[in-house]
Amino acid sequence: MSVLAAIPSPTQAVWDLGPFPVRAYALCIIAGIVLACWIGERRWLARGGAPGDVLDIAVWAVPFGIVGGRIYHVITTPEPYFGENGDPLRAFAIWEGGLGIWGAIALGGLGAWIGCRRRGIPLPAWADALAPGIVVAQAVGRLGNWFNNELYGSATDLPWALTVHRWDASAGRALTGDDGAALVLGTFHPTFLYELLWNLGVAALVIWADRRFRLSHGRAFALYVAAYCAGRVWIEMLRIDTAEHFFGLRLNVFTSIVVGLAAVAALFWQRGRPREVITRGAAAAGRPAPDETPDATPDTAPAPDDVPPVAAAGEAPGDPAHPARPVD
Numbered sequence: 572m573s574v575l576a577a578i579p580s581p582t583q584a585v586w587d588l589g590p591f592p593v594r595a596y597a598l599c600i601i602a603g604i605v606l607a608c609w610i611g612e613r614r615w616l617a618r619g620g621a622p623g624d625v626l627d628i629a630v631w632a633v634p635f636g637i638v639g640g641r642i643y644h645v646i647t648t649p650e651p652y653f654g655e656n657g658d659p660l661r662a663f664a665i666w667e668g669g670l671g672i673w674g675a676i677a678l679g680g681l682g683a684w685i686g687c688r689r690r691g692i693p694l695p696a697w698a699d700a701l702a703p704g705i706v707v708a709q710a711v712g713r714l715g716n717w718f719n720n721e722l723y724g725s726a727t728d729l730p731w732a733l734t735v736h737r738w739d740a741s742a743g744r745a746l747t748g749d750d751g752a753a754l755v756l757g758t759f760h761p762t763f764l765y766e767l768l769w770n771l772g773v774a775a776l777v778i779w780a781d782r783r784f785r786l787s788h789g790r791a792f793a794l795y796v797a798a799y800c801a802g803r804v805w806i807e808m809l810r811i812d813t814a815e816h817f818f819g820l821r822l823n824v825f826t827s828i829v830v831g832l833a834a835v836a837a838l839f840w841q842r843g844r845p846r847e848v849i850t851r852g853a854a855a856a857g858r859p860a861p862d863e864t865p866d867a868t869p870d871t872a873p874a875p876d877d878v879p880p881v882a883a884a885g886e887a888p889g890d891p892a893h894p895a896r897p898v899d
Contacts, residue, residue, distance in 0.1 A: 576730045578761055582753040584718040585743030594666045594743060599715035603708030604633055610704030618700055619849035620692075628686030628697060636679025641665050643674025647822050650813050667740050668719045672709060672803075673826055676796075695789035696847045699781065702795040703774040709799075710770035713763040720745065724760025724809035733761035760809050769802035787846040793837040800831030 584595040612625040645652055645662045648669070652662045661667065680698075687694045716722045720738045736745035737754040745753035776798055781791045804827045808820070815822040853859060 577732045577734045577758050578764070580720050580734050580736060581718050582736055582745040583743065584720075592666075592743075595718035596668050596715035597666055599712050599718070600637075600670070603711035604629070606711060607701065607704035607708035610707060611701040614703070615697065615700040615849075616852060618696065618847075619852050620697075620700070621851035621855040624690060624692060624697075624851065625701070627690060628683055628692070631682035631686035631689075632679045633682070635682025636675040637665070637670065639678025639681075640670035640672065640675030642678070643671030644669040646674075647671060647815050648813055649815075667743075668716060668721055670712070671823075672799075673823075673830065692851070693847060693849075695792070696787070696849060698789055699786060699791035702792045703777045703781075706770045706774045706777070706795055706799060710767045710774075713767040713770070716763040717761075719743075720756075722763055722810060722812055724762040724765075724806075725811050726757055727760050728758060729760075731761060731764075732758035733764070735759050759811075762806050762809050765806050765809070766802065769806065770799065773798040773802070785846045788841045788844045790838055790841050793834040793841070796834035797831050797838065800827040800834065803827040804831075 581595070586593045608625055608629050611629075612622075615625050616622065641662075649657075651657055652659050680694075683697065683701075684694050686692075687697055717733075719740070720735050723733055723735050735756045735758070737756050738744075739746055748754055773795060777791055777795045780786060780794055786794065804824055807823045807827065810821070817825060
């Protein structure tokens with residue numbers, strides 16, 4: 572059956588502005604980080620956090636996350652760097668693509684922990700606020716894979732098949748034929764699109780569940796991880812790019828299962844705990860903390876039963892010979 576339609580892929584992912592190359596993959600990563608910080612800031616402020624907390628911690632989390640993501644990618648996909656005809660120096664060429672989410676979460680979490688400790692912020696509460704933004708950033712980052720014509724699935728002739736070009740990764744553009752036209756490798760499952768849509772669905776799920784159940788102590792983050800892993804398992808099994816395999820399955824399939832089960836366990840382990848009270852925003856604005864806000868009847872006012880009795884005319888209050896009468 573011939574392909575009825577196909578999603579086109581870019582033929583160029585790098586543009587030279589004078590001596591400076593502008594790479595689509597880097598732009599997508601940066602855009603994702605900006606979106607994650609914006610969404611996280613709004614959610615953190617709604618939780619009672621102070622303005623600027625998210626960016627202060629992101630200064631630690633983002634560099635750690637990028638390094639961790641690259642290390643995980645190189646370890647789990649070593650052939651292009653250390654295999655036959657591999658180039659070890661390309662392990663540092665992060666602009667060509669290749670960030671493993673598990674390494675990014677692991678080292679990014681370490682960076683966030685450092686930032687939270689410096690600011691006196693509980694890491695689980697901060698992670699809950701950031702969870703939807705993180706998975707939205709992952710969705711935006713997948714557009715970088717689309718620009719790079721990479722991480723596609725098995726060949727298909729479905730109407731939503733992805734057209735993939737023969738690619739020169741070092742130049743950041745498609746190879747061309749004698750006529751100057753981009754060479755087409757074939758049509759494949761658009762796994763970048765599958766994961767992009769799945770990630771947006773996960774973000775919506777976490778936001779809904781957090782509002783509905785007031786998740787706390789890292790449970791919103793755990794829900795994000797569990798839901799993301801569920802999708803990553805089946806998407807990973809469609810991909811055909813180079814990867815380490817165990818028992819016939821890609822390493823990331825096993826990683827997704829293990830991490831996903833750990834996230835589900837965390838959801839149950841932390842259930843029933845009251846939501847953290849964050850007072851940094853109130854303190855920064857000079858307002859009483861939410862649990863210290865005075866209401867119509869201050870806690871210091873005497874209870875009705877504690878109101879002293881009113882003495883009758885001519886009787887001295889507290890006089891044993893003339894006990895005071897209670898108020899009718």
